[in-house]
Amino acid sequence: MEEKIKSPWPGPAGLIPVTSGRADDANVINRHYLDHLMVEMRVIDSVEPDLTTEILGRKFSSPIMMPAFSHLNKVGKDGRKPMQAYAKAAKEMNLLNWVGMEPDSEYAAIVDVGAPTVRIIKPFADHDVIRKQIAFAEAHGAFAVGIDVDHIAGRDGHFDIVDGQPLATVTSGDLKRYAESTPLPFIAKGVLSVADAVKAKDAGCKAIVVSHHHGRIPFGVPPTFILPDIKRALAGSGVAVFVDCGIDSGYDAYKALALGADALAVGRGILSPLLKEGKDGVVKKVRRMNEQLKEMMMYTGIADTHSFDPTVIHHS
16 A cells, blocks of 8 residues: 655645655655765856747747646635746746746646646547647647656556546657647757657757656656656757756756756745735745756856856765
């Protein structure tokens, strides 16, 4: 019988997965890895850095992006809508917003906030559901669209079922058909190997998210560990490489960018301020992360987000 973990989060049990703290928990492994990446100092001739970042052809104020959260409106209190709240923060700060599994009606309400938004769709066994959600995203002005390639297995070793909808493996052919079916940039989220990164590139994906989806895979390698290998494998392809999982500070963000990420999503880092303070809490958190990121860029002589150098990173 699977051990029940007490959740600190509001809402229905299991809605927001929590870290178990056990040896197989990829989130624990990831935190340990990030904390053991050291940064050397290069301060002579340093300047105050510019965080302006181009993502899939559009300029944003920072390489920090909102996460592809799902279902958070179910934990909102007093009529608050956390999904719309962090979209409002993205709009206010000129950041790219992401949305995970939401019904069309909820997705439309989030997009109506006005932030450029990526819609990430689950790998439903019913391909018609995926195609319809892609079309809905197009019709509602999505910035890009993509699919969670990693959300397939349940803890029972069978394909997972989410909200009563069976999931299934995404094949290379599936990815290619989805990418070709839309004029929007198509993104594969949940890439954690060079093999999958190359398959996503060959299928026509314009971007990938290097991620283990908050530890879906036991003993998963940290995204920042595999990131440099993926970056090298995709060099010259034009495929944007994003990363998430466990990025909680601007210092974490710096390490991800130095190791090759074009941009990064902060998830759990904004969850507590989002649920406690709404939009203002998210804005406060991301502003502090931007300050920390610029601090580290000044200490290492990085003038802008095009100039990161992986040789400043050392493994303790």
